Structures are given as C-alpha cells and as structure tokens.
Amino acid sequence: MIKLPILHPMKGDIQPIIDFDEENFTIREVGAGERSISFSLLKTKRNAHVFDALTHKQKIEVDGNKYVIDTITKTGDTVIRKSITAQHEIVDRMRSQQFKQQLTQTLSIHRCAEICFAGTGMTYEIRGSFETKEFENYGHDDQWTLFKHFLNRFDAEYDVKGIHVVIAPVGSLGINQIQTQFRHDHNTVTIEEHIDASELCTYGEIFANWDDEKEEYEIHETHISPNAENYLNEDGSIKYFNGAFYDERFKHSAEAKQKLISVMKDVPDYSITITLAELRKNGALLHPFNLFDYVWIIYEPFNMLIQARITAQTRYPFAVGRSPEIEIGNFRRDISKQMAQANKTSKKIESVAGQTTRALSTATRAESNARQAIEIVNGADGQLQLHIQNTQLHVQPGEREYWNNKADKGESGQDAAWALNEARKYTDAEILKAKGYTDEQIREVMSIVDALIQKVDDIDNRLRKLEGNQGTV
Numbered sequence: 353m354i355k356l357p358i359l360h361p362m363k364g365d366i367q368p369i370i371d372f373d374e375e376n377f378t379i380r381e382v383g384a385g386e387r388s389i390s391f392s393l394l395k396t397k398r399n400a401h402v403f404d405a406l407t408h409k410q411k412i413e414v415d416g417n418k419y420v421i422d423t424i425t426k427t428g429d430t431v432i433r434k435s436i437t438a439q440h441e442i443v444d445r446m447r448s449q450q451f452k453q454q455l456t457q458t459l460s461i462h463r464c465a466e467i468c469f470a471g472t473g474m475t476y477e478i479r480g481s482f483e484t485k486e487f488e489n490y491g492h493d494d495q496w497t498l499f500k501h502f503l504n505r506f507d508a509e510y511d512v513k514g515i516h517v518v519i520a521p522v523g524s525l526g527i528n529q530i531q532t533q534f535r536h537d538h539n540t541v542t543i544e545e546h547i548d549a550s551e552l553c554t555y556g557e558i559f560a561n562w563d564d565e566k567e568e569y570e571i572h573e574t575h576i577s578p579n580a581e582n583y584l585n586e587d588g589s590i591k592y593f594n595g596a597f598y599d600e601r602f603k604h605s606a607e608a609k610q611k612l613i614s615v616m617k618d619v620p621d622y623s624i625t626i627t628l629a630e631l632r633k634n635g636a637l638l639h640p641f642n643l644f645d646y647v648w649i650i651y652e653p654f655n656m657l658i659q660a661r662i663t664a665q666t667r668y669p670f671a672v673g674r675s676p677e678i679e680i681g682n683f684r685r686d687i688s689k690q691m692a693q694a695n696k697t698s699k700k701i702e703s704v705a706g707q708t709t710r711a712l713s714t715a716t717r718a719e720s721n722a723r724q725a726i727e728i729v730n731g732a733d734g735q736l737q738l739h740i741q742n743t744q745l746h747v748q749p750g751e752r753e754y755w756n757n758k759a760d761k762g763e764s765g766q767d768a769a770w771a772l773n774e775a776r777k778y779t780d781a782e783i784l785k786a787k788g789y790t791d792e793q794i795r796e797v798m799s800i801v802d803a804l805i806q807k808v809d810d811i812d813n814r815l816r817k818l819e820g821n822q823g824t825v
Contacts, residue, residue: 354669357391359402360411360418369412371399374670379414381643382664383509383525385500387440389419395432403434412438415669416514420444442512445472446496454491458484464502465519468495479520482506486601507614511644523661526644543627543649549620553595554580558612560602571602573609577618624649624660624680649680 356368357377372393380388389412395403411418419438427433449471461482469476472495485505490498503510509522518525554577559569576592583591597615602608626649646661664679 354415357389358413359405360413361405362410364405366413367402367405369393369399369402369406371396372670374672375668375674377668377670379667379669380664381667383644383662385510386664387417387419387442387512388437389414390435390437392433392435395428395434403432406434406436409444411441412436417441417512418514440512441515442472442474442517443496445474445515446499447494449495451491451493451495451498454489456488456490457486459487459490459502460484461502461506461508461519464490464498464506467491468499468502469517470495474515474517476517476519479518480524482508482521486603486607488601526642526662544625546624547620551617552583552593552620553577553616554583554618555592556595556597556612556616558597558599558602558608560599560608562600569598571605571608573605573612575609575612575616577616579618625677626680627675627677647680 356370357372358366359369360366372391377391378389380386380390393399393403393406406412406421406424408421408424410421412421413419418441420441420443421436421438423437425435427435446468451467451470461478465476465478487505490501502508503519507522508519509525510520511518511525555574556577557572557574560571561569563570580590580592583593585591595616597612599608599611602611643662643665649660660680662678662680666677668674668676
C-alpha cells in the first residue's frame with residue numbers, strides 16, 4: 353500500500369489527506385500523455401483544515417509524483433463533499449510558459465525540447481536518435497501544446513517521474529518483456545477486445561509544397577501497403593482503401609513519402625481492455641507490471657495468445673481488493689484467420705530483418721531456436737515455452753518503421769535472406785547430428801528454417817514487384 357496523499361499548499365506546511373473515499377481514489381496513466389488522479393472526500397472534524405485547503409492549483413503528491421488540482425465539484429447538504437481531479441504537474445508547469453517566437457525552419461528534437469522546457473524547472477533527457485524535421489510557424493503557443501506537437505512530429509513518447517522527463521521513440525520506453533501472464537480463469541475478471549477498421553488505408557496519396565503561381569501541389573507521392581492483398585473484391589481482385597493526405601511542411605519527395613507511410617493505417621485499430629483479478633498478496637504484486645511493459649495475454653475463448661504492450665492503466669492504490677484495469681496496444685494483430693495465416697511468416701522475417709546485424713548473433717539465436725523447435729517434438733510444454741520466448745512471432749517497437757524504410761530501398765528481402773541463410777549454416781544437419789539429435793528432430797528443425805528462407809524469397813519478389821508498380825493501382 354502506498355503512503356497517504358500529501359497536500360503541498362502554496363502557503364503553509366504540507367499535510368496528509370485523510371478521510372477520503374479510498375475505494376474510488378484513482379490514478380490514471382496513459383502512455384500517450386495523460387497522468388492524473390481523481391478522488392472525493394467528505395468534510396469531517398479530523399480533516400476540516402486540509403479539506404478547506406484543497407483548492408484549485410494546489411498540489412497533491414501521490415507515489416512520488418505531484419498533481420495540480422484543476423477541477424473541483426463541491427456538493428453538500430448536512431455533509432459537504434468535494435470531488436477533485438488533478439493532472440500531473442508537467443502540464444501546469446509547461447502550460448504556464450509561452451514561447452513567443454515563431455519558427456519556420458528545420459529543427460532537431462533537442463532544440464524543440466529546449467524550447468518546451470525553458471522556464472519550467474523540469475529536467476529532461478532524450479534517448480535514441482531522431483532525424484531533424486521541418487517546422488512551419490512553430491511557436492506562438494504555450495509550451496505544453498508545443499511539447500505535444502513535437503512529440504507527434506518526431507513520433508516520440510515520454511515518461512515522467514517527479515519533475516524528470518524521458519523522451520524516446522514511440523515503442524522504446526519500458527521495453528521489458530516480462531513473463532507476467534494475464535490469463536483467462538487465472539487472474540483476469542473481464543476482457544474487452546475492440547477492432548476498428550473505419551479508417552483503414554491501404555493505398556495512400558500525399559500532396560505537398562503548394563505552388564501559388566501554378567495553383568497546384570508540386571509533390572505528389574503514393575504508397576501501396578503490403579497488407580492491401582489481404583482485402584479482396586468479390587471477383588478476387590485487390591480491394592484498395594484509399595486515403596489522401598495534405599501537408600505543406602514537406603519540400604522534398606522522400607520526406608513526404610515517409611510521412612505518408614507513417615500515417616497510413618494499413619491494419620485495423622486494435623485495443624484490449626482488461627480488468628484484472630486482485631494481484632496483491634501482503635501488499636506485493638503477485639504478477640508485477642508497469643506502464644509500457646510487454647506482457648502475455650492468454651484468453652482461450654478469443655483464441656488469443658499474444659505478447660502486447662501496456663499503453664494505459666487505471667489503478668486504485670488505496671482500495672483493498674479492487675482490481676486495476678489495463679489497456680493493451682501498440683502491436684499488430686491480424687483480424688481474420690486468413691490474414692493471420694498470410695502474415696504469420698512475414699512477421700518472423702520482419703523481426704529477423706530488424707534485429708539481425710551480424711551473422712554471429714543470427715547464428716546464436718538460430719541455434720537456440722533449433723533447440724526450442726525440438727522441444728515441440730518433445731511435448732506441449734515445449735511448444736508453449738517456444739512461443740513465450742520467440743520474439744520473432746511479435747512485431748517489436750520500431751520494426752514496422754524499419755521494414756517500411758527497407759521496402760523503399762528494396763533491401764528487406766536481401767538482408768533477411770542473408771540472415772536466414774547464415775542461420776541455416778548453423779542448423780546444418782551434420783552439426784545437429786553431432787549434438788546428438790535424432791533424424792526426426794533434425795527434419796523438424798530443417799523444415800522450419802527452409803520454410804522461412806522460402807518465405808524470404810517470396811517477400812523479396814513482392815517488394816521488387818511493388819517497387820515497379822509504385823504510383824499505380
């Protein structure tokens with residue numbers, strides 16, 4: 353159980369908040385931005401002083417973070433109640449500062465962060481690498497609004513603890529792949545799966561760099577998603593879902609094309625909300641997890657066995673026995689069995705292409721995978737363990753962007769083919785036989801590797817064909 357919330361008044365001494373509704377005290381944390389608390393309390397003789405001091409813009413400290421009161425609802429008859437919502441102080445600190453200049457130029461993420469954190473009293477660090485971006489009329493706004501703008505522009509996310517902020521590429525914070533499982537009839541109460549294909553886009557166009565004299569856009573780029581072939585018309589032809597985007601910030605075709613690829617939603621939006629069973633025993637989490645961690649979701653009624661990222665969580669830290677809720681996202685999940693079958697192997701190749709840089713690392717992982725493949729032959733437990741440990745079955749942070757970049761250069765299939773052929777060398781039949789594996793086990797391993805190599809060739813051919821058809825449908 354965490355310590356009682358503490359009021360940090362603008363004047364006077366700090367003091368604990370008591371006699372609040374413990375059952376409904378909520379901490380809400382969303383990876384995309386929101387960090388807030390909400391609670392209510394009745395006015396009693398014991399808390400009368402702190403009750404009156406809970407006014408707007410006062411700070412409340414909970415679990416190492418301070419929150420600034422924004423909204424208060426006061427009701428009462430014989431007893432007075434206050435309902436309070438407060439946002440993390442990062443919002444208040446940044447929103448109270450204005451950047452009074454306006455910039456139209458190429459900016460680095462470091463320059464943008466310098467602008468947004470100036471005068472806030474907060475510290476920050478930037479992890480990972482970011483390319484510079486072109487900005488038009490950046491400024492003349494509060495620094496919180498500008499902060500959210502540059503996060504979106506650089507495809508970045510943030511985490512905050514106290515007054516220190518960490519900024520990193522989307523998907524790279526909290527990359528812990530823990531073995532915690534949320535499983536049906538084990539530690540979940542309910543699970544809600546939401547699929548939204550209303551904004552699906554498999555063929556996109558982007559228009560940029562408007563010419564006033566010609567009255568037309570000088571840049572026009574198109575992109576066909578590799579997932580387009582998953583959707584068919586009645587006659588068996590590919591059904592394209594079209595999307596057009598306009599962005600005046602881009603002056604070069606390559607940058608506009610990359611932006612188009614990044615904004616196209618070529619798979620349906622997919623999210624899961626899970627209400628967990630009580631996971632605490634003697635104050636400790638039995639199945640620990642944090643925001644941004646990757647966890648396992650096993651839900652047999654939905655035929656679901658996936659590794660996914662926690663993108664939001666709602667906690668009730670003072671409610672004994674009340675279950676938290678988590679939201680899962682930032683991963684690719686195909687909807688129909690047909691799509692799953694079509695993309696299952698290509699996902700493995702994407703992982704190999706994105707993670708393999710040297711033959712040695714490929715060989716080491718290949719040998720490990722060979723041993724795991726043999727466990728499949730030995731029993732069901734081996735199969736589950738293979739799935740849990742095999743990160744190639746899941747799209748990891750940054751891999752989609754890497755794959756798309758490679759597709760533009762026509763290099764993905766070549767790199768992946770090289771990697772898998774190197775892996776093939778380290779799963780040679782003679783090597784496996786020397787390690788004591790049976791002929792049946794060796795054939796099982798060989799069939800897995802050979803199938804992957806064949807799929808690489810197929811994907812390489814598709815990419816080359818795609819390059820030849822760029823700009824046409």
